[in-house]
Amino acid sequence: MHEVGVAEEVLKTVLSIAKENNASKVTEVVLKLGSISGVSADALQFAFDAIKEGSIAEGAKFQIDIIKAVGVCADCGKESIPDTFFSICDHCGAPTLEIVAGKEFEIDYIDVE
């Protein structure tokens, strides 16, 4: 994915919420990022740190909480953590895994002053 563009969307959202709340400074931004969301955490971290300069989020700590992909098997009901074969159950091998987590990309919360 193109993490600079994504980081810009995050920063824009953060700045507008901070403004709505009359904040003068953003001190922390916490994101939830699914492991199969298509966004690379390292690249996003790097991009955010580069573009926050000069904004009221300049000093903000940017934390990314990774949410591992989880699938639930429609056959045996057990949970798997798939890495590549997203439809295969780790327990019974059935191709009936439903992905229930791992595609998230959301701002969890921000701390402002």
Next chain:
Amino acid sequence: MRIDIKDKVLSKNDIVANRLRERFAKSGTFVINLASSPGSGKTTLLEKLLPRLKDSFKLAVVEGDLRTENDANRLRQVGVNAVQIQTGDACHLEAAQVESLLEGINADELDILIIENIGNLVCPASYDLGEDLFFIMLSTAEGDDKPAKYPTIFFNADYFILNKIDLAPYVDFDIDRCVRYATDINAELKIFKTSARTEEGLDALADEIARLATEKRATLILR
């Protein structure tokens, strides 16, 4: 002070793509986003496939490439309405680029719009173009383990077109193995095996697209 947000980051692209999807719902236009690596045979397939559909459906193609108007010209030569997007150096199409061309092709009067994305197995997976269905194409010359190496795009796809099956024996491509990789990633994938060269499999694919487009049209009448 802590501000809870817990909200999905909706990118600029998502906003435009949602607007496109609403527009295509109103017009009843069935939209396919077709992606593959460079040279899998997207344009050749469309050249052979669309003449089968163009008498029954009003259709158009949006062609994406970094440079040249070649692909749009190839489709015009077989009587298909096509417009070209040249992205310069960008490796995927974005919804805004598609939106900017819609007036030129009278998009609201179309039954079928096919968007041929830039050849790339990574980035197009992350950019919604407002399509009904996402088609991923692979050709046998690329190796049968490609789905396992690029799982995200196969996971996000609805249809998998395996093209150049005429070449499979010459390039030691194990079709069953490739299909197994793909369905292990996405069990819901609908699979069509084609050769744009011998035209094997093209009638079946044309019938499927005709069925899907007719279904989408019917949603207009039901409303």
